[in-house]
Amino acid sequence: MTQAVSAISIKGLTKDFSVTLRGVKLRAVDSLNLEVAEGQVYGLLGPNGSGKSTTIKIILGLLDATVGDVRVFGVPANKVEARRNVGYLPEAPYFYRYLSGRELVRFYARVCGVPAATLKSRVDEVIAWVGLSGAADRRVGTYSKGMLQRIGLAQALVHDPKLIVLDEPTAGVDPVGSAEMCDLILKLKQQGKTVLITSHLLAQIEDVCDRVAILDRGKLIVEGSVQELVGQRDRQALIVDPLPPAEIEALKGWLAQRGHSLNSVEQPRARLDQLFLSKVSRPGRPGDKSAGVGSNEVPISDKPKA
Amino acid sequence: MSVASVPFSFGRLGLIAGNTFLEAVRQKLFLFLVLITLGLVLSVLFLLTFNFGSSELKFIADFGFGALTFFGSALTIATTAQLFFSEIENRTALTLLAKPIWRAEFVFGKFLGVFAVIGVFCALTIGTTIALLMVREGQILAAATDEFEARSLIAYGDLLVVGLLQWLKFGVLTAIVLLIASFSNTNLFTVVTGFFVLVICHLQYLARDQWSNVDNILLSGAVRALSFIFPNFQLFNLADEIGQGSGVSGEVALRVAGYGLVYIAVIGGLAVYSFRNREI
Ligand SMILES: Nc1ncnc2c1ncn2[C@@H]1O[C@H](COP(=O)(O)OP(=O)(O)O)[C@@H](O)[C@H]1O
Numbered sequence: 001m002t003q004a005v006s007a008i009s010i011k012g013l014t015k016d017f018s019v020t021l022r023g024v025k026l027r028a029v030d031s032l033n034l035e036v037a038e039g040q041v042y043g044l045l046g047p048n049g050s051g052k053s054t055t056i057k058i059i060l061g062l063l064d065a066t067v068g069d070v071r072v073f074g075v076p077a078n079k080v081e082a083r084r085n086v087g088y089l090p091e092a093p094y095f096y097r098y099l100s101g102r103e104l105v106r107f108y109a110r111v112c113g114v115p116a117a118t119l120k121s122r123v124d125e126v127i128a129w130v131g132l133s134g135a136a137d138r139r140v141g142t143y144s145k146g147m148l149q150r151i152g153l154a155q156a157l158v159h160d161p162k163l164i165v166l167d168e169p170t171a172g173v174d175p176v177g178s179a180e181m182c183d184l185i186l187k188l189k190q191q192g193k194t195v196l197i198t199s200h201l202l203a204q205i206e207d208v209c210d211r212v213a214i215l216d217r218g219k220l221i222v223e224g225s226v227q228e229l230v231g232q233r234d235r236q237a238l239i240v241d242p243l244p245p246a247e248i249e250a251l252k253g254w255l256a257q258r259g260h261s262l263n264s265v266e267q268p269r270a271r272l273d274q275l276f277l278s279k280v281s282r283p284g285r286p287g288d289k290s291a292g293v294g295s296n297e298v299p300i301s302d303k304p305k306a
Numbered sequence: 307m308s309v310a311s312v313p314f315s316f317g318r319l320g321l322i323a324g325n326t327f328l329e330a331v332r333q334k335l336f337l338f339l340v341l342i343t344l345g346l347v348l349s350v351l352f353l354l355t356f357n358f359g360s361s362e363l364k365f366i367a368d369f370g371f372g373a374l375t376f377f378g379s380a381l382t383i384a385t386t387a388q389l390f391f392s393e394i395e396n397r398t399a400l401t402l403l404a405k406p407i408w409r410a411e412f413v414f415g416k417f418l419g420v421f422a423v424i425g426v427f428c429a430l431t432i433g434t435t436i437a438l439l440m441v442r443e444g445q446i447l448a449a450a451t452d453e454f455e456a457r458s459l460i461a462y463g464d465l466l467v468v469g470l471l472q473w474l475k476f477g478v479l480t481a482i483v484l485l486i487a488s489f490s491n492t493n494l495f496t497v498v499t500g501f502f503v504l505v506i507c508h509l510q511y512l513a514r515d516q517w518s519n520v521d522n523i524l525l526s527g528a529v530r531a532l533s534f535i536f537p538n539f540q541l542f543n544l545a546d547e548i549g550q551g552s553g554v555s556g557e558v559a560l561r562v563a564g565y566g567l568v569y570i571a572v573i574g575g576l577a578v579y580s581f582r583n584r585e586i
């Protein structure tokens with residue numbers, strides 16, 4: 001093919017749910033058009049109930065579209081082969097609690113047809129990548145929310161898909177966990193993956209997305225690159241040491257001579273989450289020996305020292 | 307861009323079955339099975355303290371098969387519904403069905419997993435029944451000097467065949483419950499409907515005997531249709547033939563097995579069809 005195929009192409013998508021026995025319909029997604037190009041990190045934003053998860057489930061063939069055409073790498077979304085190249089982390093994921101983290105990832109790897117020869121190394125690799133090596137043999141039922149999101153990411157990546165769909169990967173996770181999730185998403189982007197991520201917390205994923213779409217009641221209300229949407233090209237901020245009022249006046253004068261104006265003088269404040277991140281101990285990084293406990297768990301050595 | 311098609315895979319089907327079985331094992335369902343069997347053994351030992359004389363062996367066999375039929379049916383319905391809905395209610399089905407798998411692999415994987423669990427229950431129950439029979443038979447043979455000559459009193463082969471057929475019957479029941487679960491929203495509805503259908507399957511032969519020869523064409527037609535749609539579970543019950551005349555006929559057993567397999571295939575197919583349209 002000469003023409004580049006979008007990773008995700010949604011044309012005229014409408015999804016109705018019957019919500020009462022009398023056949024009253026609820027329109028969860030309304031005439032949605034979206035194109036996600038390969039290699040992008042694409043944010044699907046919107047308040048709760050705006051149709052983000054529904055759109056994602058249709059992309060994954062878990063729901064059927066009422067009207068419209070949805071394709072993944074050019075393959076209609078309701079076909080089994082469309083899911084070959086897709087990894088999916090559901091909203092508020094919940095996994096087989098009777099399996100250990102490693103067994104879980106291994107199970108999904110085998111379901112996805114990861115060849116037996118590379119199975120073990122691939123499973124270990126993704127588990128290390130999300131920083132759960134030390135907790136891999138614990139039952140998933142004992143994992144914290146942040147760890148569930150990370151093991152969920154591991155199972156989504158295990159068959160090395162080209163497109164990764166993450167539904168609210170930072171919801172309910174503390175700032176440390178969400179910052180880590182954002183780091184992992186940026187790494188995926190560097191590897192050339194396409195990532196579709198949803199969130200109702202806009203600021204959290206602003207830093208990682210190339211493009212965003214904002215949904216409201218199933219309708220697309222804004223779409224564009226993050227730079228276009230929030231960048232203020234006609235403004236610049238200079239951060240300087242504290243200046244006495246006289247010097248600020250002098251600076252104003254200097255700027256005025258050159259035809260510029262000083263628009264505002266503010267005290268820059270650290271964002272609260274950045275303050276939090278700098279104060280709170282970060283859990284083990286991938287490959288770290290201490291990795292193995294969830295965000296803030298204190299490991300207790302189970303073998304008493306003789 | 308072209309993406310290679312995904313062929314139906316028995317490997318994935320087996321994986322899903324294995325995981326379903328593992329869930330039953332690790333979620334203590336198995337412990338429950340073992341306890342029930344243990345309870346059965348103990349109760350038969352208790353009953354045996356009353357002396358039943360010569361019909362004692364028949365009593366043990368009847369007791370074993372009665373327990374198998376009763377507890378087996380209840381367990382099959384509950385286990386199938388539980389193992390299916392744990393996947394839906396915990397939303398693990400979302401993750402699994404978002405992988406490149408066919409819904410048919412999911413449904414038949416669940417079927418095989420549950421069938422294996424029930425198989426273990428059948429093996430435990432029949433195994434203990436046979437063990438009890440062997441012990442008692444040994445004692446009776448030792449007590450009676452020349453009356454029985456040292457010949458075997460029990461047709462153990464027939465016992466196994468009948469046990470296998472019961473297991474197959476539970477397979478049909480598993481398929482039925484999966485079909486109900488495939489469109490039902492709740493575990494409870496599935497279990498209740500499952501029991502209802504179980505009763506119909508056990509009693510439909512009565513309706514056929516009573517009404518299929520009446521003059522009213524509509525009524526007899528309806529009864530005939532009913533007995534065609536619902537499998538006749540009475541056919542699987544060959545326990546009464548053990549030790550009677552020439553014992554359980556191999557040909558009859560094979561025909562009943564074929565009957566069961568056809569129902570499993572057809573009902574399983576319907577379950578897949580219904581589940582394919584389910585919104586997860
Ligand atoms: N299975 C369903 N049946 C009926 N209504 C549903 C179903 N799933 C979602 N909805 C409704 O569709 C709308 C969109 O839901 P959803 O896509 O989950 O929103 P979001 O993920 O953006 O929070 C909501 O109003 C929700 O109540």
Ligand SMILES: [Mg+2]
Pocket residue numbers: 049052053054091167168
């Ligand atoms: Mg959602």
